[in-house]
Amino acid sequence: MMLMQSDIITVLLIAIVIGLLAYLIKSSLDYSKERKEIMEKESRPVKIIAVASCQQNDYTMEREFREGDFIGKIDGACPKCGSQMIIIKIYSLYMETPQKSFKLQLR
Ligand SMILES: [Zn+2]
Numbered sequence: 001m002m003l004m005q006s007d008i009i010t011v012l013l014i015a016i017v018i019g020l021l022a023y024l025i026k027s028s029l030d031y032s033k034e035r036k037e038i039m040e041k042e043s044r045p046v047k048i049i050a051v052a053s054c055q056q057n058d059y060t061m062e063r064e065f066r067e068g069d070f071i072g073k074i075d076g077a078c079p080k081c082g083s084q085m086i087i088i089k090i091y092s093l094y095m096e097t098p099q100k101s102f103k104l105q106l107r
Contacts, residue, residue: 045095
């Protein structure tokens with residue numbers, strides 16, 4: 001009788017372990033699928049633009065973001081009046097599709 005009971009428990013345990021494994025495998029597959037979708041979205045080419053404005057507000061320029069840029073950073077001198085240029089905005093752009101971005105690359 002004791003042996004029968006422990007056999008049933010063993011079978012139950014195995015069933016639970018198999019169920020858990022199946023669940024883990026399924027969720028890890030779902031996770032990697034999700035992850036892949038996120039990667040695909042993230043791999044869309046993005047351009048980060050920093051906008052700098054002269055302290056006298058007579059000149060504004062946009063350029064590509066460089067490492068270490070932040071809003072409020074002094075970014076050189078104004079070509080018009082020589083005052084300090086300060087970064088006032090940083091934003092990202094999705095690049096257009098390769099066919100359309102041809103014009104951008106010509107720059
Ligand atoms: Zn200026």
